[in-house]
Amino acid sequence: MTNRRKKILYFIPFVLPTLIAFMIAFVIPFFQGIYLSFCKFTTVNDAKWVGLENYEKIFKTSDFTDALWFTTKFTVVSIITVNVFAFLLALALTRKVKGTNIFRTIFFMPNLIGGIVLGYIWQAILNSILNNWDLTLVGNADYGFWGLVIIMNWQMIGYMMIIYIAGIQNVPADVLEAAKIDGATPTQTLFRITIPLVMPSFTICLFLTLSNSFKMFDQNLALTDGKPGKETMMLAYNIHYTMYTRNFMEGVAQAKAVIFFIIVAVIGFAQLVLTRSKEVES
Amino acid sequence: MTTKSKKVDWILFVVLLILAALFIFPILLVLMNSFKSQLFMFGAGFKFFKLPNAESFVGWDNYISGAKKIGIFKAAGYSAWITVASVLVIVICTAMTGWYITRVKNKFTSFLYYFFVFNMVVPFQMVMFTMSKLANQLKLDNAFGIIIIYLGFGAGLSVFMYCGFVKAIPYEIEEAAMIDGCSPFGIFFRVVVPMLKPTMITVAILNAMWVWNDYLLPSLVIGTKFKTIPIAIQYLKGGYGYIAWGDMMAMLLVALVPIIVFYLSCQKYIIKGVAAGAVKG
Numbered sequence: 001m002t003n004r005r006k007k008i009l010y011f012i013p014f015v016l017p018t019l020i021a022f023m024i025a026f027v028i029p030f031f032q033g034i035y036l037s038f039c040k041f042t043t044v045n046d047a048k049w050v051g052l053e054n055y056e057k058i059f060k061t062s063d064f065t066d067a068l069w070f071t072t073k074f075t076v077v078s079i080i081t082v083n084v085f086a087f088l089l090a091l092a093l094t095r096k097v098k099g100t101n102i103f104r105t106i107f108f109m110p111n112l113i114g115g116i117v118l119g120y121i122w123q124a125i126l127n128s129i130l131n132n133w134d135l136t137l138v139g140n141a142d143y144g145f146w147g148l149v150i151i152m153n154w155q156m157i158g159y160m161m162i163i164y165i166a167g168i169q170n171v172p173a174d175v176l177e178a179a180k181i182d183g184a185t186p187t188q189t190l191f192r193i194t195i196p197l198v199m200p201s202f203t204i205c206l207f208l209t210l211s212n213s214f215k216m217f218d219q220n221l222a223l224t225d226g227k228p229g230k231e232t233m234m235l236a237y238n239i240h241y242t243m244y245t246r247n248f249m250e251g252v253a254q255a256k257a258v259i260f261f262i263i264v265a266v267i268g269f270a271q272l273v274l275t276r277s278k279e280v281e282s
Numbered sequence: 283m284t285t286k287s288k289k290v291d292w293i294l295f296v297v298l299l300i301l302a303a304l305f306i307f308p309i310l311l312v313l314m315n316s317f318k319s320q321l322f323m324f325g326a327g328f329k330f331f332k333l334p335n336a337e338s339f340v341g342w343d344n345y346i347s348g349a350k351k352i353g354i355f356k357a358a359g360y361s362a363w364i365t366v367a368s369v370l371v372i373v374i375c376t377a378m379t380g381w382y383i384t385r386v387k388n389k390f391t392s393f394l395y396y397f398f399v400f401n402m403v404v405p406f407q408m409v410m411f412t413m414s415k416l417a418n419q420l421k422l423d424n425a426f427g428i429i430i431i432y433l434g435f436g437a438g439l440s441v442f443m444y445c446g447f448v449k450a451i452p453y454e455i456e457e458a459a460m461i462d463g464c465s466p467f468g469i470f471f472r473v474v475v476p477m478l479k480p481t482m483i484t485v486a487i488l489n490a491m492w493v494w495n496d497y498l499l500p501s502l503v504i505g506t507k508f509k510t511i512p513i514a515i516q517y518l519k520g521g522y523g524y525i526a527w528g529d530m531m532a533m534l535l536v537a538l539v540p541i542i543v544f545y546l547s548c549q550k551y552i553i554k555g556v557a558a559g560a561v562k563g
Contacts, residue, residue: 105549114496
Protein backbone atom coordinates (compact mmCIF):
# COMPACT_ATOMS: atom_id res chain seq x y z
CA MET A 1 0.00 0.00 0.00
CA THR A 2 2.05 2.83 -1.30
CA ASN A 3 0.07 5.81 -2.37
CA ARG A 4 -2.15 7.89 -0.20
CA ARG A 5 -5.41 7.42 -2.10
CA LYS A 6 -5.06 3.68 -2.02
CA LYS A 7 -4.48 3.76 1.72
CA ILE A 8 -7.64 5.75 2.29
CA LEU A 9 -9.60 3.50 -0.07
CA TYR A 10 -8.59 0.36 1.83
CA PHE A 11 -9.27 1.99 5.18
CA ILE A 12 -12.97 1.53 4.43
CA PRO A 13 -13.15 -2.29 4.29
CA PHE A 14 -10.28 -2.97 6.70
CA VAL A 15 -10.86 -0.57 9.56
CA LEU A 16 -14.22 1.12 9.22
CA PRO A 17 -16.51 -1.78 10.33
CA THR A 18 -14.53 -2.32 13.53
CA LEU A 19 -14.22 1.40 14.08
CA ILE A 20 -17.96 2.05 13.76
CA ALA A 21 -18.76 -0.77 16.19
CA PHE A 22 -16.04 0.53 18.52
CA MET A 23 -17.57 4.01 18.43
CA ILE A 24 -21.06 2.68 19.20
CA ALA A 25 -20.11 0.20 21.89
CA PHE A 26 -17.26 2.05 23.55
CA VAL A 27 -16.06 5.51 22.49
CA ILE A 28 -19.38 7.39 22.49
CA PRO A 29 -20.75 5.68 25.63
CA PHE A 30 -17.46 6.30 27.42
CA PHE A 31 -17.43 10.07 26.90
CA GLN A 32 -21.18 10.30 27.38
CA GLY A 33 -20.67 8.41 30.64
CA ILE A 34 -18.12 10.92 31.88
CA TYR A 35 -20.42 13.81 30.93
CA LEU A 36 -23.45 12.19 32.60
CA SER A 37 -21.55 11.71 35.85
CA PHE A 38 -21.87 15.49 36.24
CA CYS A 39 -25.61 15.46 35.47
CA LYS A 40 -28.93 14.55 36.97
CA PHE A 41 -30.79 12.21 34.62
CA THR A 42 -33.12 9.25 34.30
CA THR A 43 -32.66 8.75 30.56
CA VAL A 44 -29.86 10.05 28.36
CA ASN A 45 -32.05 12.86 26.99
CA ASP A 46 -33.18 14.60 30.17
CA ALA A 47 -29.71 15.27 31.57
CA LYS A 48 -29.25 18.48 33.59
CA TRP A 49 -25.79 19.69 34.58
CA VAL A 50 -25.30 19.59 38.35
CA GLY A 51 -21.52 19.88 38.62
CA LEU A 52 -19.90 17.80 41.32
CA GLU A 53 -23.13 17.08 43.21
CA ASN A 54 -23.15 13.39 42.26
CA TYR A 55 -19.61 12.89 43.48
CA GLU A 56 -20.41 14.60 46.79
CA LYS A 57 -23.50 12.41 47.23
CA ILE A 58 -21.44 9.21 46.89
CA PHE A 59 -19.63 9.89 50.13
CA LYS A 60 -22.64 11.16 52.09
CA THR A 61 -23.65 7.56 52.77
CA SER A 62 -21.20 4.79 53.53
CA ASP A 63 -22.47 2.17 51.05
CA PHE A 64 -19.83 2.92 48.41
CA THR A 65 -16.89 3.06 50.80
CA ASP A 66 -18.18 -0.13 52.48
CA ALA A 67 -18.27 -1.86 49.09
CA LEU A 68 -14.81 -0.50 48.29
CA TRP A 69 -13.42 -1.87 51.55
CA PHE A 70 -15.12 -5.25 51.11
CA THR A 71 -13.84 -5.48 47.53
CA THR A 72 -10.31 -4.55 48.58
CA LYS A 73 -10.23 -7.16 51.34
CA PHE A 74 -11.59 -9.77 48.94
CA THR A 75 -9.06 -8.83 46.27
CA VAL A 76 -6.09 -9.06 48.62
CA VAL A 77 -7.14 -12.45 49.99
CA SER A 78 -7.91 -13.79 46.50
CA ILE A 79 -4.63 -12.63 44.99
CA ILE A 80 -2.64 -14.34 47.73
CA THR A 81 -4.58 -17.61 47.86
CA VAL A 82 -5.02 -18.04 44.11
CA ASN A 83 -1.39 -17.34 43.29
CA VAL A 84 0.08 -19.44 46.10
CA PHE A 85 -2.04 -22.47 45.20
CA ALA A 86 -1.55 -21.99 41.48
CA PHE A 87 2.21 -21.70 41.79
CA LEU A 88 2.46 -24.76 44.04
CA LEU A 89 0.35 -26.77 41.59
CA ALA A 90 2.52 -25.56 38.73
CA LEU A 91 5.67 -26.67 40.59
CA ALA A 92 4.10 -30.08 41.26
CA LEU A 93 3.00 -30.53 37.66
CA THR A 94 6.41 -29.65 36.21
CA ARG A 95 8.08 -32.48 38.16
CA LYS A 96 6.96 -35.04 35.57
CA VAL A 97 4.54 -36.81 37.89
CA LYS A 98 2.26 -39.43 36.38
CA GLY A 99 -0.88 -38.07 34.69
CA THR A 100 0.31 -34.48 34.46
CA ASN A 101 -1.84 -33.75 31.43
CA ILE A 102 -4.99 -35.13 32.98
CA PHE A 103 -4.43 -33.13 36.17
CA ARG A 104 -3.87 -29.99 34.14
CA THR A 105 -7.08 -30.57 32.21
CA ILE A 106 -9.07 -31.06 35.40
CA PHE A 107 -7.65 -28.06 37.26
CA PHE A 108 -8.27 -25.74 34.35
CA MET A 109 -11.85 -26.79 33.65
CA PRO A 110 -13.72 -24.55 36.16
CA ASN A 111 -12.26 -21.52 34.39
CA LEU A 112 -14.60 -22.08 31.47
CA ILE A 113 -17.74 -21.99 33.57
CA GLY A 114 -19.49 -18.64 33.72
CA GLY A 115 -19.92 -16.59 36.89
CA ILE A 116 -23.69 -17.00 37.22
CA VAL A 117 -23.54 -20.79 36.91
CA LEU A 118 -20.59 -20.96 39.32
CA GLY A 119 -22.38 -18.76 41.83
CA TYR A 120 -25.46 -20.96 42.03
CA ILE A 121 -23.45 -24.21 42.17
CA TRP A 122 -21.54 -22.91 45.17
CA GLN A 123 -24.55 -21.31 46.81
CA ALA A 124 -26.15 -24.77 46.92
CA ILE A 125 -23.01 -26.53 48.15
CA LEU A 126 -22.11 -24.01 50.85
CA ASN A 127 -25.69 -23.69 52.08
CA SER A 128 -26.10 -27.44 52.30
CA ILE A 129 -22.99 -27.59 54.48
CA LEU A 130 -23.85 -24.60 56.67
CA ASN A 131 -27.39 -25.94 57.15
CA ASN A 132 -26.02 -28.64 59.41
CA TRP A 133 -25.35 -25.99 62.04
CA ASP A 134 -28.59 -24.15 61.31
CA LEU A 135 -26.70 -21.47 59.40
CA THR A 136 -27.05 -20.01 55.92
CA LEU A 137 -24.65 -18.32 53.56
CA VAL A 138 -26.41 -14.97 53.91
CA GLY A 139 -26.64 -15.16 57.71
CA ASN A 140 -23.21 -13.62 58.21
CA ALA A 141 -21.12 -11.45 55.90
CA ASP A 142 -18.02 -13.53 56.72
CA TYR A 143 -19.57 -16.66 55.18
CA GLY A 144 -20.32 -14.73 52.00
CA PHE A 145 -16.79 -13.35 51.95
CA TRP A 146 -15.15 -16.76 52.23
CA GLY A 147 -17.70 -18.20 49.82
CA LEU A 148 -16.59 -15.66 47.23
CA VAL A 149 -12.94 -16.46 47.96
CA ILE A 150 -13.63 -20.18 47.42
CA ILE A 151 -15.36 -19.47 44.08
CA MET A 152 -12.53 -17.24 42.95
CA ASN A 153 -9.99 -19.91 43.84
CA TRP A 154 -11.93 -22.71 42.19
CA GLN A 155 -12.25 -20.65 39.03
CA MET A 156 -8.86 -18.97 38.76
CA ILE A 157 -6.30 -21.46 40.14
CA GLY A 158 -6.24 -23.56 36.97
CA TYR A 159 -5.86 -20.54 34.73
CA MET A 160 -2.95 -19.08 36.73
CA MET A 161 -1.41 -22.55 37.00
CA ILE A 162 -1.24 -22.78 33.19
CA ILE A 163 0.62 -19.47 33.01
CA TYR A 164 3.05 -20.49 35.78
CA ILE A 165 3.69 -23.85 34.09
CA ALA A 166 4.60 -22.03 30.88
CA GLY A 167 6.94 -19.77 32.87
CA ILE A 168 8.63 -22.62 34.74
CA GLN A 169 9.11 -24.61 31.55
CA ASN A 170 10.87 -21.62 30.03
CA VAL A 171 13.59 -21.63 32.69
CA PRO A 172 16.69 -22.70 30.71
CA ALA A 173 17.84 -26.23 31.61
CA ASP A 174 21.54 -25.26 31.54
CA VAL A 175 21.02 -22.65 34.27
CA LEU A 176 19.38 -25.26 36.51
CA GLU A 177 22.15 -27.74 35.74
CA ALA A 178 24.82 -25.17 36.58
CA ALA A 179 23.14 -24.53 39.92
CA LYS A 180 23.07 -28.25 40.64
CA ILE A 181 26.76 -28.63 39.85
CA ASP A 182 27.55 -25.67 42.09
CA GLY A 183 25.79 -27.54 44.89
CA ALA A 184 22.61 -25.51 45.26
CA THR A 185 19.88 -27.14 47.34
CA PRO A 186 16.39 -27.49 45.80
CA THR A 187 15.13 -24.64 48.03
CA GLN A 188 17.97 -22.38 46.91
CA THR A 189 17.31 -23.24 43.29
CA LEU A 190 13.65 -22.41 43.74
CA PHE A 191 14.13 -19.03 45.42
CA ARG A 192 17.31 -17.86 43.69
CA ILE A 193 16.71 -19.14 40.17
CA THR A 194 13.22 -20.37 39.37
CA ILE A 195 11.22 -17.59 41.06
CA PRO A 196 13.30 -14.67 39.70
CA LEU A 197 13.15 -16.19 36.23
CA VAL A 198 9.38 -16.68 36.27
CA MET A 199 8.84 -13.08 37.41
CA PRO A 200 7.12 -12.18 34.10
CA SER A 201 4.53 -14.89 34.85
CA PHE A 202 4.00 -13.40 38.30
CA THR A 203 3.37 -10.01 36.70
CA ILE A 204 0.74 -11.43 34.42
CA CYS A 205 -0.93 -13.55 37.10
CA LEU A 206 -1.05 -10.80 39.71
CA PHE A 207 -2.50 -8.45 37.14
CA LEU A 208 -5.12 -10.96 36.02
CA THR A 209 -6.21 -11.99 39.53
CA LEU A 210 -6.26 -8.37 40.66
CA SER A 211 -8.45 -7.12 37.86
CA ASN A 212 -10.70 -10.19 37.88
CA SER A 213 -11.30 -10.00 41.64
CA PHE A 214 -11.74 -6.26 41.71
CA LYS A 215 -14.25 -6.27 38.84
CA MET A 216 -16.17 -9.35 39.98
CA PHE A 217 -19.92 -9.08 39.43
CA ASP A 218 -21.68 -12.26 38.25
CA GLN A 219 -20.44 -14.50 41.07
CA ASN A 220 -21.36 -11.82 43.62
CA LEU A 221 -24.88 -11.53 42.21
CA ALA A 222 -25.46 -15.29 42.10
CA LEU A 223 -23.77 -16.35 45.34
CA THR A 224 -24.91 -13.84 47.97
CA ASP A 225 -26.81 -11.13 46.07
CA GLY A 226 -25.02 -8.71 48.40
CA LYS A 227 -26.79 -10.13 51.47
CA PRO A 228 -26.99 -9.86 54.46
CA GLY A 229 -28.17 -6.29 53.95
CA LYS A 230 -25.61 -4.94 51.54
CA GLU A 231 -22.66 -6.29 53.50
CA THR A 232 -21.29 -8.58 50.79
CA MET A 233 -21.95 -6.18 47.93
CA MET A 234 -18.84 -5.57 45.87
CA LEU A 235 -18.10 -2.40 43.92
CA ALA A 236 -19.38 -3.52 40.52
CA TYR A 237 -22.61 -4.76 42.06
CA ASN A 238 -22.99 -1.60 44.14
CA ILE A 239 -22.81 0.48 40.95
CA HIS A 240 -25.34 -1.77 39.22
CA TYR A 241 -27.66 -1.66 42.23
CA THR A 242 -27.47 2.15 42.47
CA MET A 243 -28.15 2.46 38.74
CA TYR A 244 -31.01 0.02 38.28
CA THR A 245 -32.63 -0.71 41.64
CA ARG A 246 -32.69 2.65 43.41
CA ASN A 247 -34.75 5.54 42.07
CA PHE A 248 -33.34 8.84 40.81
CA MET A 249 -29.78 7.78 41.56
CA GLU A 250 -28.57 7.30 37.97
CA GLY A 251 -26.21 10.28 38.15
CA VAL A 252 -24.68 9.05 41.38
CA ALA A 253 -24.28 5.55 39.93
CA GLN A 254 -22.52 6.96 36.87
CA ALA A 255 -20.20 9.00 39.10
CA LYS A 256 -19.42 5.83 41.06
CA ALA A 257 -18.65 4.11 37.76
CA VAL A 258 -16.17 6.86 36.86
CA ILE A 259 -14.39 6.43 40.19
CA PHE A 260 -14.42 2.66 39.69
CA PHE A 261 -12.87 3.08 36.24
CA ILE A 262 -10.13 5.37 37.59
CA ILE A 263 -9.23 2.89 40.35
CA VAL A 264 -9.14 -0.06 37.94
CA ALA A 265 -7.01 1.85 35.43
CA VAL A 266 -4.56 3.22 38.02
CA ILE A 267 -4.06 -0.10 39.80
CA GLY A 268 -3.60 -1.87 36.49
CA PHE A 269 -0.88 0.45 35.27
CA ALA A 270 0.81 0.82 38.66
CA GLN A 271 1.14 -2.90 39.10
CA LEU A 272 2.47 -3.44 35.61
CA VAL A 273 5.19 -0.85 36.17
CA LEU A 274 5.99 -2.16 39.65
CA THR A 275 6.41 -5.82 38.77
CA ARG A 276 8.03 -5.21 35.39
CA SER A 277 10.97 -3.56 37.16
CA LYS A 278 11.59 -6.74 39.15
CA GLU A 279 11.90 -8.95 36.09
CA VAL A 280 15.25 -10.54 35.46
CA GLU A 281 16.76 -11.19 32.07
CA SER A 282 18.06 -14.73 31.86
CA MET B 283 18.48 -39.71 46.63
CA THR B 284 16.43 -41.42 43.93
CA THR B 285 14.34 -43.46 46.38
CA LYS B 286 13.65 -40.34 48.40
CA SER B 287 12.53 -38.32 45.39
CA LYS B 288 10.45 -41.27 44.24
CA LYS B 289 8.68 -41.24 47.58
CA VAL B 290 8.08 -37.48 47.29
CA ASP B 291 6.62 -38.02 43.84
CA TRP B 292 4.23 -40.64 45.18
CA ILE B 293 3.00 -38.36 47.95
CA LEU B 294 2.64 -35.59 45.40
CA PHE B 295 0.64 -37.87 43.14
CA VAL B 296 -1.78 -38.76 45.93
CA VAL B 297 -2.19 -35.09 46.93
CA LEU B 298 -2.88 -34.15 43.31
CA LEU B 299 -5.38 -36.96 43.04
CA ILE B 300 -7.28 -35.67 46.06
CA LEU B 301 -7.20 -32.11 44.73
CA ALA B 302 -8.43 -33.25 41.32
CA ALA B 303 -11.32 -35.04 43.01
CA LEU B 304 -12.15 -31.80 44.87
CA PHE B 305 -12.17 -29.90 41.58
CA ILE B 306 -14.57 -32.32 39.90
CA PHE B 307 -16.74 -32.96 42.93
CA PRO B 308 -18.97 -29.83 42.65
CA ILE B 309 -19.98 -30.83 39.14
CA LEU B 310 -20.78 -34.38 40.24
CA LEU B 311 -22.89 -32.93 43.05
CA VAL B 312 -24.92 -30.93 40.54
CA LEU B 313 -25.42 -34.02 38.38
CA MET B 314 -26.46 -36.12 41.39
CA ASN B 315 -28.86 -33.59 42.83
CA SER B 316 -30.47 -32.78 39.50
CA PHE B 317 -32.29 -36.11 39.83
CA LYS B 318 -33.35 -35.53 43.44
CA SER B 319 -36.35 -33.80 44.90
CA GLN B 320 -35.63 -30.42 46.43
CA LEU B 321 -36.72 -31.81 49.82
CA PHE B 322 -33.60 -33.97 49.93
CA MET B 323 -30.96 -31.30 49.41
CA PHE B 324 -30.77 -28.94 52.36
CA GLY B 325 -31.18 -29.08 56.13
CA ALA B 326 -29.30 -31.20 58.64
CA GLY B 327 -27.47 -34.38 57.66
CA PHE B 328 -25.43 -33.35 54.62
CA LYS B 329 -28.34 -34.40 52.37
CA PHE B 330 -26.80 -32.63 49.38
CA PHE B 331 -23.93 -35.11 49.39
CA LYS B 332 -26.14 -38.21 49.31
CA LEU B 333 -26.87 -40.14 46.16
CA PRO B 334 -30.47 -40.24 45.01
CA ASN B 335 -32.36 -43.18 46.50
CA ALA B 336 -35.83 -44.63 45.96
CA GLU B 337 -37.31 -41.91 48.15
CA SER B 338 -35.52 -38.85 46.74
CA PHE B 339 -35.21 -39.87 43.08
CA VAL B 340 -37.55 -37.94 40.78
CA GLY B 341 -36.25 -38.93 37.35
CA TRP B 342 -36.38 -36.19 34.75
CA ASP B 343 -38.97 -34.11 36.63
CA ASN B 344 -36.57 -31.30 37.48
CA TYR B 345 -35.37 -31.10 33.89
CA ILE B 346 -38.91 -30.94 32.53
CA SER B 347 -40.21 -28.33 34.94
CA GLY B 348 -37.03 -26.23 34.81
CA ALA B 349 -36.94 -26.24 31.02
CA LYS B 350 -40.59 -25.21 30.93
CA LYS B 351 -40.02 -22.32 33.34
CA ILE B 352 -37.08 -20.64 31.62
CA GLY B 353 -37.03 -22.11 28.10
CA ILE B 354 -33.47 -23.33 28.53
CA PHE B 355 -33.23 -24.88 25.06
CA LYS B 356 -34.29 -21.67 23.35
CA ALA B 357 -31.77 -19.89 25.57
CA ALA B 358 -29.08 -22.35 24.49
CA GLY B 359 -30.01 -21.57 20.88
CA TYR B 360 -29.65 -17.81 21.41
CA SER B 361 -26.39 -18.31 23.30
CA ALA B 362 -25.00 -20.50 20.53
CA TRP B 363 -26.02 -18.11 17.75
CA ILE B 364 -24.73 -14.98 19.50
CA THR B 365 -21.45 -16.66 20.46
CA VAL B 366 -20.70 -18.17 17.05
CA ALA B 367 -21.69 -15.08 15.07
CA SER B 368 -19.89 -12.62 17.37
CA VAL B 369 -16.72 -14.68 17.44
CA LEU B 370 -16.64 -15.01 13.65
CA VAL B 371 -17.18 -11.29 13.17
CA ILE B 372 -14.62 -10.35 15.83
CA VAL B 373 -11.95 -12.75 14.52
CA ILE B 374 -12.19 -11.46 10.94
CA CYS B 375 -12.87 -7.74 11.43
CA THR B 376 -10.30 -7.14 14.15
CA ALA B 377 -7.65 -9.12 12.22
CA MET B 378 -8.15 -6.79 9.24
CA THR B 379 -8.05 -3.74 11.49
CA GLY B 380 -5.01 -4.96 13.41
CA TRP B 381 -3.11 -5.61 10.19
CA TYR B 382 -4.04 -2.26 8.63
CA ILE B 383 -3.11 -0.11 11.62
CA THR B 384 0.18 -1.96 12.04
CA ARG B 385 1.22 -1.71 8.39
CA VAL B 386 -0.08 1.78 7.60
CA LYS B 387 1.84 3.97 9.99
CA ASN B 388 0.56 7.48 10.57
CA LYS B 389 -0.66 9.62 13.44
CA PHE B 390 -4.25 8.52 13.07
CA THR B 391 -3.55 4.78 13.11
CA SER B 392 -1.26 5.01 16.12
CA PHE B 393 -3.90 7.08 17.91
CA LEU B 394 -6.41 4.33 17.10
CA TYR B 395 -4.02 1.70 18.42
CA TYR B 396 -3.71 3.45 21.78
CA PHE B 397 -7.47 3.92 21.97
CA PHE B 398 -7.96 0.18 21.44
CA VAL B 399 -5.43 -0.52 24.21
CA PHE B 400 -7.22 1.96 26.45
CA ASN B 401 -10.46 0.00 25.94
CA MET B 402 -8.89 -2.95 27.78
CA VAL B 403 -8.59 -1.13 31.11
CA VAL B 404 -12.11 0.32 31.14
CA PRO B 405 -14.53 -1.75 33.22
CA PHE B 406 -17.93 -2.50 31.68
CA GLN B 407 -19.80 -0.65 34.44
CA MET B 408 -18.37 2.59 33.10
CA VAL B 409 -20.34 2.33 29.86
CA MET B 410 -23.19 -0.04 30.77
CA PHE B 411 -25.91 2.60 31.04
CA THR B 412 -24.96 4.82 28.11
CA MET B 413 -24.10 1.89 25.84
CA SER B 414 -27.34 0.00 26.43
CA LYS B 415 -29.33 3.19 25.82
CA LEU B 416 -27.41 3.90 22.60
CA ALA B 417 -27.89 0.31 21.44
CA ASN B 418 -31.57 0.73 22.12
CA GLN B 419 -31.81 3.99 20.13
CA LEU B 420 -29.94 2.49 17.19
CA LYS B 421 -32.25 -0.57 17.23
CA LEU B 422 -29.32 -2.85 17.99
CA ASP B 423 -31.24 -4.45 20.87
CA ASN B 424 -31.85 -7.75 19.09
CA ALA B 425 -30.03 -10.99 18.42
CA PHE B 426 -28.27 -9.45 15.39
CA GLY B 427 -27.48 -5.99 16.71
CA ILE B 428 -25.76 -7.36 19.80
CA ILE B 429 -23.09 -8.83 17.52
CA ILE B 430 -22.04 -5.28 16.59
CA ILE B 431 -21.92 -4.39 20.28
CA TYR B 432 -19.71 -7.39 20.98
CA LEU B 433 -17.43 -6.47 18.07
CA GLY B 434 -17.12 -2.95 19.44
CA PHE B 435 -16.53 -3.77 23.07
CA GLY B 436 -14.30 -6.77 22.33
CA ALA B 437 -12.24 -4.91 19.73
CA GLY B 438 -9.64 -3.62 22.20
CA LEU B 439 -8.12 -6.91 23.29
CA SER B 440 -8.42 -8.58 19.88
CA VAL B 441 -6.90 -5.71 17.88
CA PHE B 442 -4.12 -5.45 20.45
CA MET B 443 -3.29 -9.14 20.11
CA TYR B 444 -3.30 -9.09 16.31
CA CYS B 445 -1.08 -5.99 16.25
CA GLY B 446 1.46 -7.78 18.41
CA PHE B 447 1.62 -10.76 16.06
CA VAL B 448 1.56 -8.78 12.82
CA LYS B 449 4.59 -6.81 14.06
CA ALA B 450 6.45 -10.12 14.38
CA ILE B 451 5.77 -11.10 10.75
CA PRO B 452 8.59 -9.97 8.42
CA TYR B 453 7.29 -7.28 6.09
CA GLU B 454 9.42 -8.60 3.20
CA ILE B 455 6.96 -11.45 2.56
CA GLU B 456 4.11 -9.01 1.99
CA GLU B 457 6.37 -6.75 -0.05
CA ALA B 458 7.24 -9.63 -2.35
CA ALA B 459 3.55 -10.44 -2.84
CA MET B 460 2.86 -6.79 -3.60
CA ILE B 461 5.62 -6.62 -6.22
CA ASP B 462 4.13 -9.74 -7.82
CA GLY B 463 0.95 -7.71 -8.26
CA CYS B 464 -1.12 -8.91 -5.34
CA SER B 465 -3.84 -6.52 -4.10
CA PRO B 466 -4.09 -5.64 -0.40
CA PHE B 467 -7.02 -8.06 -0.10
CA GLY B 468 -4.95 -10.78 -1.72
CA ILE B 469 -2.00 -10.04 0.54
CA PHE B 470 -4.18 -10.10 3.62
CA PHE B 471 -6.23 -13.24 2.89
CA ARG B 472 -3.61 -15.31 1.04
CA VAL B 473 -0.40 -14.28 2.79
CA VAL B 474 -1.17 -12.80 6.21
CA VAL B 475 -4.16 -14.89 7.33
CA PRO B 476 -2.37 -18.25 7.00
CA MET B 477 0.43 -16.92 9.20
CA LEU B 478 -2.02 -15.46 11.70
CA LYS B 479 -3.89 -18.73 12.20
CA PRO B 480 -2.60 -19.50 15.72
CA THR B 481 -3.47 -15.97 16.83
CA MET B 482 -6.92 -16.34 15.28
CA ILE B 483 -7.54 -19.49 17.31
CA THR B 484 -6.46 -17.68 20.48
CA VAL B 485 -8.66 -14.68 19.75
CA ALA B 486 -11.59 -16.97 18.92
CA ILE B 487 -11.26 -18.96 22.14
CA LEU B 488 -10.87 -15.94 24.42
CA ASN B 489 -13.87 -14.22 22.87
CA ALA B 490 -15.98 -17.38 22.83
CA MET B 491 -15.41 -17.85 26.57
CA TRP B 492 -16.32 -14.23 27.20
CA VAL B 493 -19.46 -14.06 25.05
CA TRP B 494 -20.85 -17.45 26.05
CA ASN B 495 -20.59 -16.71 29.77
CA ASP B 496 -21.43 -13.02 29.65
CA TYR B 497 -24.39 -12.04 31.77
CA LEU B 498 -24.52 -8.30 32.29
CA LEU B 499 -24.12 -7.03 28.72
CA PRO B 500 -26.85 -9.18 27.12
CA SER B 501 -29.14 -8.73 30.12
CA LEU B 502 -28.98 -4.94 29.62
CA VAL B 503 -29.08 -4.91 25.83
CA ILE B 504 -31.43 -7.77 24.85
CA GLY B 505 -32.31 -9.39 28.19
CA THR B 506 -36.06 -9.05 28.17
CA LYS B 507 -36.60 -10.41 24.68
CA PHE B 508 -33.74 -12.83 24.11
CA LYS B 509 -32.61 -14.76 27.17
CA THR B 510 -29.20 -16.33 26.84
CA ILE B 511 -28.21 -19.19 29.19
CA PRO B 512 -26.79 -17.06 32.04
CA ILE B 513 -29.85 -14.78 31.90
CA ALA B 514 -32.20 -17.77 31.92
CA ILE B 515 -30.41 -19.26 34.94
CA GLN B 516 -30.60 -15.97 36.81
CA TYR B 517 -34.29 -15.77 35.85
CA LEU B 518 -34.94 -19.00 37.81
CA LYS B 519 -34.56 -16.92 40.91
CA GLY B 520 -38.07 -15.67 41.56
CA GLY B 521 -39.13 -12.12 42.36
CA TYR B 522 -38.80 -12.65 46.11
CA GLY B 523 -35.45 -14.40 45.91
CA TYR B 524 -37.05 -17.87 46.07
CA ILE B 525 -35.18 -20.57 44.18
CA ALA B 526 -36.65 -23.94 43.21
CA TRP B 527 -33.42 -25.82 43.77
CA GLY B 528 -34.49 -29.00 41.98
CA ASP B 529 -35.08 -27.06 38.78
CA MET B 530 -31.91 -25.04 39.39
CA MET B 531 -29.72 -28.16 39.64
CA ALA B 532 -31.14 -29.58 36.41
CA MET B 533 -30.72 -26.29 34.54
CA LEU B 534 -27.18 -25.80 35.85
CA LEU B 535 -26.32 -29.20 34.48
CA VAL B 536 -27.83 -28.31 31.09
CA ALA B 537 -25.68 -25.15 31.15
CA LEU B 538 -22.56 -27.15 32.08
CA VAL B 539 -22.81 -29.89 29.45
CA PRO B 540 -21.99 -27.79 26.35
CA ILE B 541 -19.03 -26.18 28.12
CA ILE B 542 -17.58 -29.52 29.22
CA VAL B 543 -18.09 -31.10 25.79
CA PHE B 544 -16.49 -28.11 24.08
CA TYR B 545 -13.60 -28.14 26.54
CA LEU B 546 -12.87 -31.85 26.28
CA SER B 547 -13.07 -31.83 22.49
CA CYS B 548 -10.61 -28.99 21.98
CA GLN B 549 -8.84 -28.57 25.30
CA LYS B 550 -5.41 -28.54 23.67
CA TYR B 551 -6.28 -25.37 21.75
CA ILE B 552 -8.10 -23.83 24.68
CA ILE B 553 -5.24 -24.20 27.15
CA LYS B 554 -2.69 -23.04 24.57
CA GLY B 555 -4.88 -20.16 23.46
CA VAL B 556 -5.59 -18.94 26.96
CA ALA B 557 -1.93 -19.10 27.91
CA ALA B 558 -0.91 -17.20 24.76
CA GLY B 559 -3.65 -14.63 25.34
CA ALA B 560 -2.53 -14.02 28.90
CA VAL B 561 1.07 -13.54 27.89
CA LYS B 562 0.13 -10.90 25.36
CA GLY B 563 -2.56 -9.27 27.49
